[in-house]
Amino acid sequence: MERRDLEIFLTLAEELHFGRTAQRLFVSQARVSQTIKQLERQIGTALFDRTSRRVELTPVGRDFLNDVRPGYELIRAGVEKAVAAGRGLAEPLRVGFTSPLAGEMVLFAASAYRESHPGAGEVALHEAPLGDPLGPLRRGELDLLLGQFPVSEPDLRTGPVLISDSRVLAVSKRHPFARRESVRLDDLARDKVISLSGPVPDYWLDHLLPRTTPDGSPVERVGEATTRQELLALVGAGRGVHPVASHEVRYYARPNIVYVPFAEAPPLEYGLVWRAATETVRIRAFAGAAEEVVRQQNGPDQVCSECR
Numbered sequence: 001m002e003r004r005d006l007e008i009f010l011t012l013a014e015e016l017h018f019g020r021t022a023q024r025l026f027v028s029q030a031r032v033s034q035t036i037k038q039l040e041r042q043i044g045t046a047l048f049d050r051t052s053r054r055v056e057l058t059p060v061g062r063d064f065l066n067d068v069r070p071g072y073e074l075i076r077a078g079v080e081k082a083v084a085a086g087r088g089l090a091e092p093l094r095v096g097f098t099s100p101l102a103g104e105m106v107l108f109a110a111s112a113y114r115e116s117h118p119g120a121g122e123v124a125l126h127e128a129p130l131g132d133p134l135g136p137l138r139r140g141e142l143d144l145l146l147g148q149f150p151v152s153e154p155d156l157r158t159g160p161v162l163i164s165d166s167r168v169l170a171v172s173k174r175h176p177f178a179r180r181e182s183v184r185l186d187d188l189a190r191d192k193v194i195s196l197s198g199p200v201p202d203y204w205l206d207h208l209l210p211r212t213t214p215d216g217s218p219v220e221r222v223g224e225a226t227t228r229q230e231l232l233a234l235v236g237a238g239r240g241v242h243p244v245a246s247h248e249v250r251y252y253a254r255p256n257i258v259y260v261p262f263a264e265a266p267p268l269e270y271g272l273v274w275r276a277a278t279e280t281v282r283i284r285a286f287a288g289a290a291e292e293v294v295r296q297q298n299g300p301d302q303v304c305s306e307c308r
Contacts, residue, residue: 001042006072008035009047013065016055089282092121096128096136096145100251101163102270103127104307106146109290116289120282131198131226137275144283146290149269150207156273159287163270164300165245168259172238178258185210185265189217192240194231197224208243208268232257247307269300 012021012032022029040047047061057065095110097103103125110123128136128145134156136142151158169187171177177187193209212218222240225231235242236256244252245268249259272290274283297303 001039003072003075005035005039006068008032009039010065010069010072012036012048012055013057013061016057018055089117089120089285091282092124093282093286094124094126094141094143095286096126096133096142096147098128098130098133098145098147099245099248099270101165101245101247101304101307102146102148104304105163105270105290105293108293108304109286112293113286113289116292117285120285123286129198129226130228130231131196131200131224133200134273135199137273140275140278143274143278143280144286145273146270147273148204148208149271150204151201151271151273152203153201155276157276157279159272160291161269161271161300162290162294163303164267165247165270166267167243167262167265168246168249169241169262170232170235170244170248171241171258171260172236173256173258174238175241175258177241177260180260182261182263184263186213186215186217188219188241188243189213189215192220192222194223194225194234194240194242195221196231197226228252250307267301 008021008025008027008031011024012018015021015024018029018032022032025032036048043060043064045060046058047064049056049058093113095106097106106123106125110125113123114120126136126142128142128147133145133147134151134153137145137156146162149158149161169177169183175191177183177191188210189212195209196205209221210219223234225234231242232252232254234240236254243262243265244259246259246261272287274287294300294303297305
């Protein structure tokens, strides 16, 4: 009895329809019928009752199903595990994230990754430091990071944009901006902007906190928050303002902070980053799974829409 024969039997026992079984297994309906007849000859009795209107398991067929299915699943899992090991997918992946929506996206991608590669290792989720998002990656503590772009480093590689989100300005509830429907980038020159502490690249910080406004006015950076909670505490205390992604409104609502939309500002974008020297089949497979999730959810500005 071949493994394929058992697969046809188990699928027919689930579908109870010869045509659907053939479609699901990409074989002809005649092949399904011949396989079942051969199995029944080997066993010596009918496994299915067939009429022109229905297909049902016989009592012997139900017993046979209950006996062989657990063993078949063990064999299938073992084969998939061996294939994954041969492809270098069996080891776990450590994936970091820098924002709440990025964390949700990692979980979506992890499910797609495991579904596409059943023998792949676990995906462990880690929050990266606000002021040093690339550090854990470079120290080998992470295999991948779903972080905020831009990232342009000679030792790192990046994938396509997976998340795109509009910007809002976090201000104290007592701030004059809190009563406005929207702000503009030029408004950043009218108050202090809280900066971040840590070895983030200058170009990355300039993208988040521009040094000058579009009209050429200088933007004053003050303070240096090392964690998101420090940042929110400083904003809530009125020490300054800080631009964030719109989805953070849902995750970091505070009674003393108001999030004001920007009328015109480029979106904040996020994508996968990994070390060029340690790129593996696992990393490429996970990146492919993440891209497929984004495609299925209608693009970077729509992905994880229920989490925004």
